Amino acid sequence: MTKKAPGKAYQKGISIIELNDMFPDEKTATKWFEDVIWPNGRHCPKCGGLRTREASHKYMPYWCTDCRSYFSVKTNTAMQSSNVSLRQWAIAIYLCLTNLKSVSSIKLSRDVKVSQPTAWFMMQRIREAWACDEGQDPFDGTVEFDETYVGGVRKNSRTRSAGKPRDAGRWT
Ligand SMILES: [Zn+2]
Structure with missing residues (x-):
């Protein structure tokens, strides 16, 4: 084998x-x-916060409600x-x-x-x-x-x- x-x-x-x-x-x-x-779910790359949601920003599709910033997987x-x-x-x-x-x-x-x-x-x-x-x-x-x-x-x-x-x- x-x-x-x-x-x-x-x-x-x-x-x-x-x-x-x-x-x-x-x-x-x-x-x-x-x-x-x-792999364990989206989190904010700036503060590590888990409270994120989708946003309408052209290049930054997510928004962190903890540190109040936009981010993407590239951030x-x-x-x-x-x-x-x-x-x-x-x-x-x-x-x-x-x-x-x-x-x-x-x-x-x-x-x-x-x-x-x-x-x-x-x-x-x-x-x-x-x-x-x-x-x-x-x-x-x-x-x-x-x-x-x-x-x-x-x-x-x-x-x-x-x-x-x-x-x-x-x-x-
Ligand atoms: Zn954050």
Whole structure:
């Protein structure tokens, strides 16, 4: 019997066309990020408050009644500062996690239609956020999307990659 490791199906990489089916639009990608970032329910990224509700703001779909501010799933993450859509982020994350050795920023920039410097920036953030191992399936529930990583505030320990040289598998 072949042991079915998590994400094994993705070890050969995933095609753009499959990703396009998985994330057909911004709404699907947003839902995915919300499920990953708020697995126990939506909370305010600014104060941590749970008393939130939907708002009509164009870019900030939620409102925190505790600290009285708008937020979105991008708020206080590295994703908020860019014009990259969540769909582009989601596809980039999948491409990076499933094709770890072969993805270059040039290739990524073509695949998700961003500039090469933007693609490079995204790859750095993705790498920090997901502490990714090659072939890992972001959907299998074992990968944590750590807001502190995404926010760029690196805590001193990287337990999940302990023993691995920092530059191992460095992306180009
Ligand atoms: Zn709040």
